[in-house]
Amino acid sequence: MDSPYFSNNTMVYDWSMCSPETTTNTSSILNSAKECAVCGAPSNGYHFNAPSCSACAAFFRRTVTLNRNFQCAQQSICRVNYTMRVICRACRYHKCVQMGMDRSAVQPRRDCNAGRRKMLYHEIKHISSTTSTISNPSPPPPSQIPSYSSSISEEISPNLAIRNDCFEAEQLLDDLLREERLFNERRRMLYCAHSSISDLLTNDNLNDIPFTCSDLRPLTFSGIQKQIRPQILLIYEWLRGWRHFQMLDTSDRFIFLRRCVLYHTVLDPSYLTYRLGFPTKYVMFNAMYVGIDENDQTGWEDEDSCIKSELKKKLYRPLMERTINEIISAMRASNLSFVEFVFLKALVSFKASASSDISKSLKKFMHSHMDLMLKALSLHYQSLGLSKEETAQRTGNLVLMMSNVFAVGMECLESHQKIQFFDLWQLDDLLIKLINRSDR
Amino acid sequence: MDSPYFSNNTMVYDWSMCSPETTTNTSSILNSAKECAVCGAPSNGYHFNAPSCSACAAFFRRTVTLNRNFQCAQQSICRVNYTMRVICRACRYHKCVQMGMDRSAVQPRRDCNAGRRKMLYHEIKHISSTTSTISNPSPPPPSQIPSYSSSISEEISPNLAIRNDCFEAEQLLDDLLREERLFNERRRMLYCAHSSISDLLTNDNLNDIPFTCSDLRPLTFSGIQKQIRPQILLIYEWLRGWRHFQMLDTSDRFIFLRRCVLYHTVLDPSYLTYRLGFPTKYVMFNAMYVGIDENDQTGWEDEDSCIKSELKKKLYRPLMERTINEIISAMRASNLSFVEFVFLKALVSFKASASSDISKSLKKFMHSHMDLMLKALSLHYQSLGLSKEETAQRTGNLVLMMSNVFAVGMECLESHQKIQFFDLWQLDDLLIKLINRSDR
DNA sequence: CTCGGTCAACGGTCAC
DNA sequence: GTGACCGTTGACCGA
Secondary structure, X not given: OOHHHHHHHHHHHHHHOOOHHHHHOHHHHHHHHHEXXXXXXXXXXXXXXXXXXXXXXXXXXXXXXXXXXXXXXXXXXXXXXXXXXXXXXXXXXHHHHXXXXXXXXXXXXOOOOOOHHHHHHHHHHHHHHHHHHHHOXXXXXXXXXXXXXXXXXXXXXXXXXXXXXXXXXXXXXXXHHHHHHHHHHHHHHHHOXXXXXXXXXXXXXXXXXXOOHHHOEEOOHHHHHHHHHHHHHHHHHHHHOOOOHHHOOHHHHHHHHHHHHHHHHHHHHHHHHHHHHOOOEEEOOOOEEEEOOOOOOOOOOOEOOOEOHHHHHHHHHHHHHHHHHHHHHHHHHHOOXXXXXXXXXXXXXXXXXXXXXXXXXXXXXXXXXXXXXXXXXXXXXXXXXXXXXXXHHHHHHHHHHHHHHHHHHHHHHHHHHHHHHHOOOOOOHHHHHHHOOOOO | OOXXXXXXXXXXXXXXXXXXXHHOOHHHHHHHHHEOOOOOOEOOOEEOOEEOOHHHHHHHHHHHHOOOOOOOOOOOOOOXXXXXXXXXXXXXXXHHHHOOOOHHHOOOOOOHHHOHHHHHHHHHHHHHOOOOOOOOOOOOOOOOOOOOHHHOOOOOOOOOOOHHHHHXXXXXXXXXXXXXXXXXXXXXXXXXXXXXXXXXHOOOOOOOOOOOHHHOEEOOHHHHHHHHHHHHHHHHHHHHOXXXXXXXXXXXXXXXXXXXXXXXXHHHHHHHHHXXXXXXXXXXXXXXXXXXXXXXXXXOOOEOOOEOHHHHHHHHHHHHHHHHHHHHHHHHHHOOOHHXXXXXXXXXXXXXXXXXXXXXXXXXXXXXXXXXXXXXXXXXXXXXXXXXXXXXXXXXXXXXXXXXXXXXXXXXXXXXXXXXXXXXXXXXXXXXHHHOOOOO
């Protein structure tokens, strides 16, 4: 009664189909089971918890058991369908995962001492692969590739499970770093005043902050006002870079976007200030800054037809000071690294969304996703050679920072709801829609 | 004999040879499978549906993938056997087909990263760089254009449609449509005033224009001035969506971006005006419009601290009128479809860049890329059921439109170079860098 | 019904 | 350009 179907429904369908129009129509569910979710070929049922054809199932099984890691030659945007499925294996694998295939559903290598012939086949394969690796001058990979020999299958299985998790975690870190770099590239193009275009277009730009000190300009509120819309777009692009975002329905996307706009607006300036401006300049998302010191009037002056100096200070100095005291100082104290910042941003974004009014199954998925994030962070620390104590301490710092970000973010939200309600100064109308409770 | 193999073989071969000869003696099938039907060499089974040796199979595969067409120096009566097989390729290929080899059994190009060495390399990299992707210099040479074997089509026979080309053409159309839709989604988020956020975030938005009439607002030059930078970013994102863009070096990227900014600035307003504003409103990229009629002053008024009405009209009315007369009217006359617009945009972008100062090999690649585009367009017309005459006529229209776009674009460029030189009004500094010859 | 194993037939590679 | 070589794929099977 429960076996595969029940688990299928809770794990996959509940959250991939939480949009009303799909759940109402049962035939679409039946149709989706008849068609491979990965390549669209006629499917004969479920494989590894996703409606898929046997070919994609075999592909997925091979990829997992051999612990392969593919790299897309393009930008991980290859179309995967019946005719194109063999073109890019990286994207085919990602689509398998996206469509709900579960790495843990791949069983450990079975004991195959069923017949002489099979053993013979394996021995031959084993010998030939061994000799080829020996003849190769490159470092030998035998520890990575599972042996074809069936005799040690029992010993492999626990390691294999760990490796699967590592694989996912590693992938996650790669995704997050890629998206942050893209975000920086876009910000450079939008806000940099002095860089040459060659600097913007180059491939080698691995900087973890988008600006340099020479890009910083005194803040004007009218400048912020005009550039908040592109900034929201960039946050949306960051969110879309997350592999599972496209599977969310509209209302869940809305929740995620709202949360990210709110908390990124706190986090990004914090990191920029920590890296570029502290202790004199508080740097905003668009490389504009205000003076931190009370006597420094930069950015706090009157702006005709926009906002008065007094109101600026009344509304935003407390927020700025709280951000400095509770977030930026913590970043400085722990000497926050780029990777840690990227994790902090992701954890804040997903934790905030998971605490919102989303479907139960999505909530469950989000929590396992955050577990994976912590796992990836731990692996990162491990690769840096940190001890367990240091790892625990830095992870704890990050989690403490998260709660500070939530607190400051809430104050920021309330403050802007007040601004909008009393019309203290003109906010962008898309921002208002994201601040308000209802969507209109 | 080997019972499992035998049953396997019969099952597989029955499926592939579902012909009336299945009643023939099984042994004769096995005998015939033992020797190559083409050259008589010992064969190891079926290839492309004919019992053949691996050499003849490889020969057939190369011939099909490279779409080669051989000519026999004799009278197409050459004997093809084990010793003579390399003498006449025309007769060898002919015999391949005669013996039942099926061109459609040759599959599309597979993942190029799948090679033995490269795979090993990736796996090693995978191990060593668990998390330190930052320090990874990412060895694969980006400036090198890979093999693109399909572009080496010297001896093309038009009646033998290349399967691979069809795949690539299909992929190309898909990419272009996807990028245009993404472009529209981004424009909606940047410029829409009245849509609800749910409308922006929904997946089902397949509209081919980003705005509705209710989004249109009277133009202000200061508004254009402020929003040109996000627009350049969107053009950059469009360009980056092109699969091969990341393989270009910085200077080539610069050339492409310059060309696209120029011609998209002509093309996008043209399409928007044709679809939304004509004959009263000329619609810009950000949903702002000016009046087309000389008596309609909308958008042409004085703007304090930016630009005077007189200068606006002097600088931009001629450009607008030329765009209407030469481009928009042509779009209207041919009732340009969304897909055609997408192709027009791509053709203009790539043709303009290919005519610039880029490396010879890139130029060659660009031309074959444009050929592929025309092929994809032709396939699209074919799928719509258009006759050859109609296809030729519409393709001709599109090519004529291209040259008009180039002409108007050149005038637009000169006009803005003049504006920048005499400082007639303040242009965005990134735009200036893209207009000027040198990069500084 | 969906696992894993199997192997003929694919594609890519690279000395020759 | 050729063909031996090897890795990958997917229809098929038993469990």
